[in-house]
Amino acid sequence: xxxVLSLENIKKTYTExxxxxxxxSGVSFDVFQSEILCIMGPSGCGKSTLLRIIEKLDSExxxxxxxxxxxxGKSPKNAMIFQEHALFPWLTVFDNIIYGLxxxxxxxxxxxxxxxxxxxxxxxRLDKFSDSYPRQLxxxxxxxxxxxxxxxxxxxxxxxxEPFSALDPFTRRxxxxxxxxxxxxxxxxxxxxxxxxxEAVYLADRVxxxxxxxxxxxxxxxxxxxxxxxxxxPGFLAVREEISGMVRxxxxxxxx
Amino acid sequence: xxxxxxxxxxxxxxxxxxxxxxxxxxxxAALIIQNNYILPQLSAIFDVLIHPFEPVLGGDSLISDTxxxxxxxxxxxxxAAALAIPVGLLIGWSKEVRSYLNPVIQILRPVxxxxxxxxxxxWFGIGSNSILFIIMVGAFFPILINTTDGVNSxxxxxxxxxxxxxxxxxxxxxxxxxxxxxxxxxxxLRVSFGVAWMCVVAAEMLPGASAGLGxxxxxxxxxxxxxxxxxxxxxxxxxxxxxxxxxxxxQKRFFAWQGSE
Numbered sequence: 001x002x003x004v005l006s007l008e009n010i011k012k013t014y015t016e017x018x019x020x021x022x023x024x025s026g027v028s029f030d031v032f033q034s035e036i037l038c039i040m041g042p043s044g045c046g047k048s049t050l051l052r053i054i055e056k057l058d059s060e061x062x063x064x065x066x067x068x069x070x071x072x073g074k075s076p077k078n079a080m081i082f083q084e085h086a087l088f089p090w091l092t093v094f095d096n097i098i099y100g101l102x103x104x105x106x107x108x109x110x111x112x113x114x115x116x117x118x119x120x121x122x123x124x125r126l127d128k129f130s131d132s133y134p135r136q137l138x139x140x141x142x143x144x145x146x147x148x149x150x151x152x153x154x155x156x157x158x159x160x161x162e163p164f165s166a167l168d169p170f171t172r173r174x175x176x177x178x179x180x181x182x183x184x185x186x187x188x189x190x191x192x193x194x195x196x197x198x199e200a201v202y203l204a205d206r207v208x209x210x211x212x213x214x215x216x217x218x219x220x221x222x223x224x225x226x227x228x229x230x231x232x233x234p235g236f237l238a239v240r241e242e243i244s245g246m247v248r249x250x251x252x253x254x255x256x
Numbered sequence: 257x258x259x260x261x262x263x264x265x266x267x268x269x270x271x272x273x274x275x276x277x278x279x280x281x282x283x284x285a286a287l288i289i290q291n292n293y294i295l296p297q298l299s300a301i302f303d304v305l306i307h308p309f310e311p312v313l314g315g316d317s318l319i320s321d322t323x324x325x326x327x328x329x330x331x332x333x334x335x336a337a338a339l340a341i342p343v344g345l346l347i348g349w350s351k352e353v354r355s356y357l358n359p360v361i362q363i364l365r366p367v368x369x370x371x372x373x374x375x376x377x378x379w380f381g382i383g384s385n386s387i388l389f390i391i392m393v394g395a396f397f398p399i400l401i402n403t404t405d406g407v408n409s410x411x412x413x414x415x416x417x418x419x420x421x422x423x424x425x426x427x428x429x430x431x432x433x434x435x436x437x438x439x440x441x442x443x444x445l446r447v448s449f450g451v452a453w454m455c456v457v458a459a460e461m462l463p464g465a466s467a468g469l470g471x472x473x474x475x476x477x478x479x480x481x482x483x484x485x486x487x488x489x490x491x492x493x494x495x496x497x498x499x500x501x502x503x504x505x506x507q508k509r510f511f512a513w514q515g516s517e
Contacts, residue, residue: 057416080420086413089513090435099431105422135513153421 003030003068004076004157004189005054010063012049023049024061025214031157033070036183036190038200040243041210041218042250047193048083051159054191055080070156076189079155083162085142087134093145094130097121100153113152120148123182140171144178151182160192164199176202180227197243201236202229209246212253219246293480300483305490312484313476316467322491325456325468328384332391333445333452339392340399340448341441347400348407349433361400369394369455373462382464387456394455398448399441406440407433439511446503453496 012024023046031037039047052058054065055078067075079100087096097120100106101113108116121127124144134142143163150158160179164172176199183190194200200207204223211218221243225235279298286295308318316324347354347361369390376386410433418432460470469488476484507514 055420057419078420080416082413082416084413086411086417088414088417088432088435090438090511099418100421103421103423103427103431105424133513149417150420 001032001035002070004033004070005031005191006064006066006068007031007050007054008064008066010050010053010061010065012046012053012058012061014060022214024216026063026216027210028063029208029217029220031189031191032205033189034183034187035205036192036203038204038207039191039193039210040195040197040200040207040247041215042212042247043195045210045213045215047210048161051080051161051191051193054078054157055159076156077153078157078159079150079153080159081143081146081150081161081163083165085134085139085146087142087145087149089134092131092133093126093137094121096134096145097148097152099149106153116152116154117148120151123151123185124148124178138171140167140175143167143175147175147178147182151186154186155188157189157191160190162193162195165194165196172199177228179203195247197240197247198231200243201225201240202231207243209243209250212250218250292482294482296483296486301486301490304483304487312472313479313481315472315475318472318487318491321467321469321472321488322495325460325470326495328387328468329391329449329452329456332388332456333395333449335388336392336395336448336452337399337445340396340444341403344400344403344441344444345407345429345433345437348404348437349429354404361397365397365401369451370458370462373459377464383466387459387465387468390459391452391455395448395452398451399444402440402444402447403437406437406444409440410436439507439514442503442507442511446500446507449499449503450496453492453499457492 006028007030008028010024010027013020013022015021023044027046027050039050041047049058053061057080070076088099091099094117098113098117101108101116102110106113121130124147126141126144126148129137129141134145137145143166147163164175167175179190180203182188190203192200192203201223207221207223208217209219209221210216221239223239225233225239229236231237231240282295283298286297289295292300304312304318308322311317312321343357347357372390372393373386376389380386380389414432414436415428418428423431456468457470457473459465460468461474465471465474469492473485473488476482476488
């Protein structure tokens with residue numbers, strides 16, 4: 001498999017109130033094309049920070065993030081979905097989704113942008129809410145809008161920071177299925193941060209476990225189950241138990 | 257009728273009851289005192305109010321004085337906004353600019369605008385230019401402070417989203433910071449219009465003014481025509497109320513998204 005993204009020895013320290021804190025102490029891994037990679041680890045281990053570093057929202061770190069050329073020699077394009085939907089409340093659903101396409105960075109004509117947004121509205125089943133404002137939507141719908149907004153710029157790599165953690169289980173499953181569908185349809189690579197073992201096993205090709213702070217990669221788990229996965233399946237349960245066990249172990253070590 | 261409407265009407269009636277009570281006490285006191293130089297009767301005040309187009313005390317009409325004051329407020333207010341909004345955005349956006357400007361702002365802000373009047377007269381001469389300057393000083397700070405607060409209330413995540421989609425610095429300001437700060441700016445405009453309205457009346461009361469509601473009030477005082485003062489005060493109050501209501505309606509209409517997160 002071809003890596004699209006390589007992280008090499010990422011180190012990050014930050015200073016708060018004069019105390020220097022070591023969050024990431026040399027994290028290295030590859031992200032392969034078209035895979036779903038889940039990043040898990042105890043809270044505060046710097047999972048979200050890793051995504052922000054990949055997305056270039058955080059530039060104060062050591063080490064290197066290397067993007068590899070993909071088809072026709074282009075460098076892969078990222079987009080990110082945040083834990084809180086972070087929609088612009090003064091814009092309609094339509095205007096939120098088209099936002100990125102109207103920036104100078106995306107060289108897209110208005111007609112092309114509008115047709116892309118319209119197709120995303122139907123993919124995310126938001127057609128009827130095109131002119132609604134975020135405040136008029138449910139939590140699940142808001143997160144769908146933010147998925148559509150990220151997809152609008154046609155990213156090759158989609159970074160997701162606990163995107164479904166604020167949703168009820170039913171809506172969460174619905175959106176997870178949607179992500180799986182979109183991944184196949186658009187041939188995307190997804191890096192997802194989650195603290196939910198079931199979510200990781202439901203979605204991921206591989207799960208990367210980070211150790212507690214200062215964190216590094218403690219284990220990489222291949223999830224060799226066919227899609228669509230059934231959370232009641234014994235194979236599924238076994239992997240989930242394995243991951244839960246590791247999370248539990250880290251949490252106890254944490255509290256000792 | 258819907259219960260909610262009933263409730264609103266009842267709330268309104270409570271307010272009106274107090275106004276009527278106050279007016280009745282005024283009228284009763286006026287009838288007892290029987291002295292137009294201390295407390296004019298309401299009928300005398302309303303007599304002035306219901307003839308807004310007739311010359312008052314041999315000068316201009318109430319309407320034309322109101323127009324003069326409003327025109328002064330509008331121009332001073334707009335100049336202040338044109339200056340304070342960009343500066344406020346800059347201070348809110350850049351820590352560097354804030355470090356430079358904050359101390360001078362904090363020193364100047366508590367100074368009552370009218371305190372600048374002698375300087376204003378020295379620099380701009382007697383008359384409307386000085387009044388304009390006072391209004392600008394008064395209107396400037398509320399807009400500035402609220403614009404800065406508005407920028408600071410822009411959520412970090414909105415800016416992250418914008419950066420994630422590769423917006424330039426200018427695009428971030430244009431598409432996220434300004435719209436996000438707009439409710440704050442609007443609050444600043446509302447507060448500052450109120451301040452400007454107080455400033456114009458106060459400034460017109462000072463020597464050198466020759467028209468305006470403040471002028472007519474002072475002029476009427478010198479002639480002992482207290483019913484004109486009463487009429488002037490009522491007009492000032494009503495216009496202030498109207499302006500505030502318009503701004504509040506605008507807030508509901510344009511910024512319904514605020515606090516909906």
